[in-house]
Amino acid sequence: MWSASLYLKDPAGARFVAGGPAEVELLLGSPLPSLPPPDREGGRSVFAVRFHPQLRTLLLRFLQGLLSQIGAEGAAPPDRAGRDLPRDQADYEEALERLLQSVRAADRRLGLLNLCWLALTRDVAESLHELEAKSPAIKKAKYSLHPLLSSFYKRVNQSARRVVDRNCPGRVAFLAGTRENTALVDALLDDGFAFTELSISDVDFNQFLAANKRYRLSADVFFELYSILVRETERRLREGDRGLLARMARHLPDLPKEHWQTPAGAAKVMMNSHVLPYLLADAWTTGTRLMASARIKAEADKRRPAEIVDAFLDLISGVKRFEILAHVRDQVVLHGPFGASLDDRVSKGMRLYEFGDSATVLNSAVNASVLFLDLRGFTKTSEGHISERDLTRELYTVFDEFVPHVRRFGGTVDKFLGDGIMVNYGTDHLDPLNPLNALRTAILCQETLQRMREEGTTYFKMGIAIHYGRVYIARFIADEQAVQTTVIGRNVNLAGRLSAGATRALDEDEEPGAAGRSGAPGMSVTVDASGTLINEGIAISRDTLVQLESQLPLVHVEKDGRSVMEYFDEQISKRIQLSYAGDAKFKGVRSSFPVYAVSFEG
Structure with missing residues (x-):
């Protein structure tokens, strides 16, 4: 099935995820969230998506209002400085809820809802980057938007589902089926990266962790834990740790051996879902090295070490999920309302996914x-x-x-x-x-x-x-x-x-x-x-x-x-x-x- 292959990224090109299909399923569940069939263009998979033409305008107004609300300089143009945020939010929310209702009603376990959310979050991230280019101050402020954006989009998503179910009781459950996997949408809405960044390499972790309270971990403590665990991984690789090598042979078979001793390779090994628990379970060696850090020890004096580890694992999982989903989302191409390229696509018999008041799949x-x-x-x-x-x-x-x-x-x-x-x-x-x-x-x-x-x-x-x-x-x-x-x-x-x-x-x-x-x-x-x-x-x-x-x-x-x-x-x-x-x-x-x-x- 095409859905599984869409989630897989070349281990050599991945920054954090190199465990292949098994690791992807650990992070997103099995069977993987479904996606509709893509087209092939230039040797890669492509989802051509078009939203209702008014949606981008409403989105920009909504984002400008939120940024102004949190004090970001240059967020709104002068002609919109006095615009009421609740009005902008209500207009955007109404349009978005109608869109999501139409997608839910049209999705017959094809993955249209998952594709729609991939495209929506890409639209939000691209819009923020567009605003950021006009006002660099927004770069720092945008990380504070996550709790506002997350709660807003989750509310709209839940409301759209309730409306469809109320209008036709049992319809949502029937269309979704018992094997529905909501992990893709949940990760996009909860993990904190999808709304503000287009790729994991764009994330400024210092500003992200300073502004985002989702992960309950400061940037200093995160980087200290990360550095110690990478060094511990490098040491065990040099010394031929049998437990580590056995896990790598089983769960990282596609990672080239010559890549192991590089800092990037050691980081991929350390962050593997089977290797990291193995390292953290070694209280005598890994635990001693972690507690030898003054920064980590000071953090452990404030709260239980288990809470620190849980917060670190939560963040690592979020980072890896976003790297996977960003890879899938890179295959989404957003199109404007008109254009010769769309006419050419349709004439060639290629698909165009249209999300508006009525969700349709052209072709x-x-x-x-x-x-x-x-x-x-x-x-x-x-x-x-x-x-x-x-x-x-x-x-x-x-x-x-x-x-x-x-x-x-x-x-x-x-x-x-x-x-x-x-x-x-x-x-x-x-x-x-x-x-x-x-x-x-x-x-x-x-x-x-x-x-x-x-x-x-x-x-x-x-x-x-x-x-x-x-x-x-x-x-x-x-x-x-x-x-x-x-x-x-x-x-x-x-x-x-x-x-x-x-x-x-x-x-x-x-x-x-x-x-x-x-x-x-x-x-x-x-x-x-x-x-x-x-x-x-x-x-x-x-x-x-x-x-x-x-x-x-x-x-x-x-x-x-x-x-x-x-x-x-x-x-x-x-x-x-x-x-x-x-x-x-x-x-x-x-x-x-x-x-x-x-x-x-x-």
């Missing part, structure tokens, strides 16, 4: 390649030639061989259809090679089935179809846990028609065991004079062919008196041949449907 209808793998022989078999148990086992055997091919080329299994599989390419991310990857999958699955027939493992034949076009992504909620994501629309129906072919091809199946005796059948795609399609091979639509032609150096040759397009695919080491099979006629479809047959060698 939930995306260009995708739909692949149907439709087994032949299922009808006769299910009518009595084989028991249901043996039939199920045979389907397991066949489908288990197909799924790795689907995964290899980035496909998503939409659903198993009893006697077939529906696979999508392009619903997770936009890639011009999606039609080609669907074709590669089809060829390998057909080749796999042919091998299994020769071995006598199965007697099924198969008709495969690939159609490219716009499909709509839908999410159906079955119960408190299950969500079925699928694609619907005319082009999905056409892909299914293309795979099924004529009834005659479905009924004229071989008897059980015939494949093992007669060997591999010929695979063919034909269209007769009446427009009836018979598909026992791989059939693709003209729309799919157009996409393939735009990506591949197809060579036109004459073969057996017909025109054939050829291409050698190095990924699967096959020579692929495409040829026109005829114009099929489908019931309910007005115009004829050009069909092309795929054959392969190698």
